[in-house]
Each structure stands twice: as C-alpha cells, then as structure tokens.
Amino acid sequence: MAEELQDGQPHYVGHRERLRERFRTRGPDSLADYELLELILFRSMPRRDTKPVAKALIDKFGTFAEVFSAKPERLMEVPGVGESVAFDIKVLQAAALRMSLGDARQRPVLSAWSAVINYCRAAMAFDDQEQFRILFLDKKNRLIADEVQQRGTVDHTPVYPREVIKRALQLGASGLILVHNHPSGDPTPSRADIDMTRFIVDAGAKLGLVVHDHIIVGRDGHASFRGLGLL
The missing domain is CATH 3.40.140.10 (Cytidine Deaminase, domain 2)
Structure with missing residues (x-):
C-alpha cells in the first residue's frame, strides 16, 4: 500500500505538484532527465508513483532520447510499464519527430x-x-x-x-x-x-x-x- 500523508493522499501527490510548479516557474532546464520523464508519465500513470519507473527507464536505456527510441516490448521489460504506457511514450516520440522536421517541411x-x-x-x-x-x-x-x-x-x-x-x-x-x-x-x-x-x-x-x-x-x-x- 502506498505511503500516505496525514490528509489521506498518497505520498507522491505533493511531489507531483512540486515538479509541476518547478516546471512552470523555472522551466524544463531545471529538471533532471528522469524528472521530466516523471512529468510525462503523470497522465499515463495517474495512480502510481512515477519516480521509480522514470529512474528505471533511464537506468535501463541510458538517456532520455534512448527511452523514447526503445521498442515497446523493451519498454515493457521495466516494472510498471505496461502496454498503455509504452504506447503513450511512442506517441510522444512520433509527435516530437514530426515537430523536429516541421521547419524543413x-x-x-x-x-x-x-x-x-x-x-x-x-x-x-x-x-x-x-x-x-x-x-x-x-x-x-x-x-x-x-x-x-x-x-x-x-x-x-x-x-x-x-x-x-x-x-x-x-x-x-x-x-x-x-x-x-x-x-x-x-x-x-x-x-x-x-x-x-x-x-x-x-x-x-x-x-x-x-x-x-x-x-x-x-x-x-x-x-x-x-x-x-x-x-
């Protein structure tokens, strides 16, 4: 069972809000790769602590870019990453690639x-x-x-x-x-x-x-x- 705060919320709720606030006020450069990955995983994993999953992905693949380039079946080798999470990661990769070629188009x-x-x-x-x-x-x-x-x-x-x-x-x-x-x-x-x-x-x-x-x-x-x- 997830550790809870006094108000009954899971322990990661406050952490999520602190990350969001840091991103809003200080920008993406204020976040480590695994922290930016955490933010991305918030919507894919709304009821789980994304920090250990994000760190495990970076540890397994080496870099932020390599996480998004990994095949879905390899992503799902990481505990906590199911088919829907792997799918969301690949959709974001596709969106990033389309944006990166936008200037050339x-x-x-x-x-x-x-x-x-x-x-x-x-x-x-x-x-x-x-x-x-x-x-x-x-x-x-x-x-x-x-x-x-x-x-x-x-x-x-x-x-x-x-x-x-x-x-x-x-x-x-x-x-x-x-x-x-x-x-x-x-x-x-x-x-x-x-x-x-x-x-x-x-x-x-x-x-x-x-x-x-x-x-x-x-x-x-x-x-x-x-x-x-x-x-």
Missing part, C-alpha cells in the same frame, strides 16, 4: 540543414537495428516524402539501388537525401556504405536524380558524405 530542405540533422538523429540514432531512410525532394528541394526503405540487423541493412530509383521516379522526386544509422554508435562510413552510395549516385544521375547527401547517424554523432568529400 516549410522551406527548402537544404536551407534547413540543422533541422534535417536533428530530425535524423532523433529518428534513428538510438535504434538498435540498422534502417535505411530516404528524404525525397522536389525541384525546389522541398520535402515530398520521408520513407524508411529497409530495416536490417544490428550491423547491416540490405539496400537495393534499383528500388531506390524506382521509388524516386514514382514520387516525381528530383533529389534524394540518403540516411541510415549505425547502432554501434560510430557514424564513420564503411566501404560498403561508400560503394552503395556511389552506385545510387551514378544510377540517379542517368535519370536526372541528384543525391544531395548521405547522412549516417549514431549515438556518437553523425557523418555527412558531402562534408567528408565523398560526394
């Missing part, structure tokens, strides 16, 4: 590069499996579509250049930004990454498709093929 992607990088890192950097994503751009470099083309293992994703080009033509795209993640954390391009990119660049050039960049994201940062002189 409103103007040419190449002029909102920092927003693109932030989005790619938020979407993929902490995934425990490789995925290959493509941002399809029109003639004015505005975003047409953002699609995950393939998902793979912890260290490999099969990429089929013919399918990449085919999808670009279906969408009427003029430009591409290739993105994939390295679950190892190190975003350094491999020889296979370089060869695959070159194949797509060459195939696309014959059809008027421009590959603007290939971005690799990982826990330790990101690498840009164009920035490295590989494009």
